[in-house]
Amino acid sequence: MESTRRKLIDLLSRYPDEFVSGQVLSEQLNITRSAIWKHMKELEKDGYVIQSVPRKGYRILKNPDKLSANTIQWGLSTNWLGSRVIFEKTTDSTQVIAHHLGREGAQHGTVVVADEQVKGRGRLNRTWYSKKGDGIWMSLILRPEVEPQQAPQLTLLSAVAIVEALEEITDLAFYIKWPNDIYVHDHKIAGILTEMQAEQDQINYIVQGIGLNVNQNREDFNMISDNEPTSLKIETGMAWNRRPLIQVILQQIERLYERYLKEGFLPIKTMWEERAYRLGQPIMVSSKNQNWQGIFKGIDQDGALIVTDQKGRDHVLYSAEINWRSGGHE
Structure with missing residues (x-):
């Protein structure tokens, strides 16, 4: 069902300024025109604005701003990262959910996303400010076939991926502060928390938490002194739709992860040092x-x-x- 709806979104997205007839959609997806109509109604529930005109067909007028498992997956061009998305409107911490899923055998590449965390945490159990709707709070479940001592490399890998994703969509320069923070203009904008469940010579699973400040205003941080945080909105002067941000981050992480498995850590190390905060200082x-x-x-x-x-x-x-x-x- 979800794969059919995802294909439907992909088809409509190819023709943003044109109508696609119900007949064409029916033939492409091998479902009835009545089923097409039902799928459209479900898409509208997730925030899509769809125009329907008799004898012309359908077209998307507006993509959703809200987050859900469906909206994150539709348009996500990854092979395995995000093939399963768990979404919570409010939770204590995505790390807690991901650890539970990891112990229960959740598949490699499962992603847990929350609109709000009430007990978000970073490295050294520091509180992570995770207000509803203002940021990206997610945890990835990974099952890499590498030695446990190599796990810290995955934190550095994801830091590079996040920087590349942010630089792809903005004209800002971002830096990585060892071992797990992303900085812009000397202010922290994102952090990564990597936790591992392993035996002596084998990783059972890794949970990697990512927190990115997106739409907070300066006054939202008035009560927080740690790391002088900032957000994309503060730095760019505009609000951001979090859904495409999540998608581009996941796409970059998967790309670098696959390169890491093929080529080892050296290319990641080189890219990390090119973006290192205060290198040589x-x-x-x-x-x-x-x-x-x-x-x-x-x-x-x-x-x-x-x-x-x-x-x-x-x-x-x-x-x-x-x-x-x-x-x-x-």
């Missing part, structure tokens, strides 16, 4: 009860941070508190 490192200054040199093959100290020695850091610029920890 001095930073302050706090680790093992010591504070020291160094130069951010890049990342190594497993995604760890490489910092060169004042004596020219390289340090590979898997976890540390970093002061990326003067003013305190971020």
Whole structure:
């Protein structure tokens, strides 16, 4: 049923300024004209505005602004990522739902999306501001056939994919702050939280949470000081339809994921470093009860941070508190 409706949307979308007759749709989809009419009514429930004219046929006047599993999948040109979409209007956290689905055997590429999270969280259990309708809050279930120690590479991969997706639709420059944040104009706009269920030598599943600030206004962040957040609306001066944003992000993640499986991490590493926040700049490192200054040199093959100290020695850091610029920890 959903695949038929998805094909129907694809057919109508090919001719945005023309009517497509019921007969043509019936022949293309191998269903009756009465069934076509019923599908149109379901599409209207999801927010599509469809014009129907006798002896001419149907055409789409307006795509939906609202999110649902259906609207996310219609027009999504991926092979497997998003082949199953779970949508919740309000939930505690998409991560919680995705973990439950992962333990129950949900297929690789399942995506959980929420319009609102009331207990959204980021790295180190920090609260993630997830107001209804203002952002993209979603979690991906992945079952990669790689070693557990390679899992951090997938965070870096998705960061590159999100930056490429955002730069595809805006004229802004975005940067990746190690290990999991997306920045624009020195302000955080998105974050990634990757969690894994694994045995010693095998990943059972990975849940990757993505939070992207889209339509918040400046005053929405007045009570939040962490990372001085921003949104696409603040940076571009316009509101955004979240559905196509989700689609382009999923499409970019799938593309890079498949390249990663074929070519390994090196191409991803190169793309990540091209977009790295403050690469080559001095930073302050706090680790093992010591504070020291160094130069951010890049990342190594497993995604760890490489910092060169004042004596020219390289340090590979898997976890540390970093002061990326003067003013305190971020």
